[in-house]
Amino acid sequence: MLVAAHKHPWVVGGRSMGLVPVAGHGGVFMPYDYHVGVDYHKAYTHLVVQDGAGQTLRSGRVKNDPRSLAGFLSPYLENSHAVMEATRNWTVMYDWLDELCDDVVLAHPAKVKAIAEAKIKTDKIDATILAHLLRADLVPVAYVPGEAARTLRQALRERMFYVRLRTMVKNRVVTIFDRYPEQTRALREVTDLFGKAGRAHLAVLSVSEIDRIQIDRSIAFIDDINGHIRTAEATIRAFSKGNADVRRLKTIPGLGEFFARLVAAEIDDIGRFRSAAKLAAYAGLVPSTYSSGGKTFHGRIIKAGNKWLRWAFVEAVAPAVAADPILKFDYERLKATKGANRAKVAVARKLLTIAYQVLRDERDYERRDGRPSNESRLS
Numbered sequence: 001m002l003v004a005a006h007k008h009p010w011v012v013g014g015r016s017m018g019l020v021p022v023a024g025h026g027g028v029f030m031p032y033d034y035h036v037g038v039d040y041h042k043a044y045t046h047l048v049v050q051d052g053a054g055q056t057l058r059s060g061r062v063k064n065d066p067r068s069l070a071g072f073l074s075p076y077l078e079n080s081h082a083v084m085e086a087t088r089n090w091t092v093m094y095d096w097l098d099e100l101c102d103d104v105v106l107a108h109p110a111k112v113k114a115i116a117e118a119k120i121k122t123d124k125i126d127a128t129i130l131a132h133l134l135r136a137d138l139v140p141v142a143y144v145p146g147e148a149a150r151t152l153r154q155a156l157r158e159r160m161f162y163v164r165l166r167t168m169v170k171n172r173v174v175t176i177f178d179r180y181p182e183q184t185r186a187l188r189e190v191t192d193l194f195g196k197a198g199r200a201h202l203a204v205l206s207v208s209e210i211d212r213i214q215i216d217r218s219i220a221f222i223d224d225i226n227g228h229i230r231t232a233e234a235t236i237r238a239f240s241k242g243n244a245d246v247r248r249l250k251t252i253p254g255l256g257e258f259f260a261r262l263v264a265a266e267i268d269d270i271g272r273f274r275s276a277a278k279l280a281a282y283a284g285l286v287p288s289t290y291s292s293g294g295k296t297f298h299g300r301i302i303k304a305g306n307k308w309l310r311w312a313f314v315e316a317v318a319p320a321v322a323a324d325p326i327l328k329f330d331y332e333r334l335k336a337t338k339g340a341n342r343a344k345v346a347v348a349r350k351l352l353t354i355a356y357q358v359l360r361d362e363r364d365y366e367r368r369d370g371r372p373s374n375e376s377r378l379s
Helices: 066-076 090-100 109-116 123-135 147-177 181-187 196-204 209-239 244-249 257-267 276-283 307-315 317-323 325-338 340-361
Strands: 019-021 029-031 034-040 044-050 056-063 080-085 103-107 287-292 295-301
Touching (some): 034 066, 034 090, 044 066, 080 090, 103 123, 109 123, 244 257, 257 307, 257 340, 317 325
Parallel strands (some): 034 080
């Protein structure tokens, strides 16, 4: 479904087909001579090199640096391709291999496991299985985002990390706050405990010495985190400056400065999805399906898919419903018959479909009443 970015124009449908062109013989293709399976780890990598017949020519472990990698593969680089799984920090090894081999395929880890799960698991076996799948053109391929999308994703992940950290610290303060119900009962109407009014209440709360120390320290830490968040947002803006997709996505209700950039970075190239339904499946905004004996049942949305896209569109529902009367009508109608959670997911799917059409057609979103959307809030 999702394809990797390959160097060669003769790659069809995202699959390398194990073929390379022969110089001076236009239209004539020959198979790769060497197939490299790569099992990448934090400190080392296990490599297996096979020939066209599936015979292992070399197998071994190398340190994770470009010189060691090049030294191991140097006899097998002519007319070669490699495969590795999309694991933690895969971009490092992928870029090194991309400099050495004629083609690099990024494999989907869960689908590789489904195809070739082994009862005995070692680094050598994993690399060998990958090499066999590559040679037979059976690798379930994962998409390789472009350099700009990778950079923007890193910047966005940093902001999300700081926001999660801030939430954790705030929850610690709330826990302390809840230890004093006789004092805090009247303060629970404060909308934001960490706003100006809320902080004023926290400052005069009569608590134990250790609780006062922890409250004051946590408030100071929250202020430090807020500074890091502002800096991270400046970095995000710098790396997405001039991005036409971001500008168009910001016109969609609910997708503010942050979510527009997140959606643009996670999708990267809208052309890799044939329809909005394909994008919805990628985001995990489709129901699970159970079919047996001629009967089909649909359940909750699937757990697989891009969690960041799913989160972005679901979180965008509340501001979207507040900003767009037609989306609000759809939400309220579905909420009355299906419940709030299903209505929220359904509107999230609508927002995803709008985003697909905006990116595919390269145009701004216009509300159905003919008025353009001027959404710009930070979602």
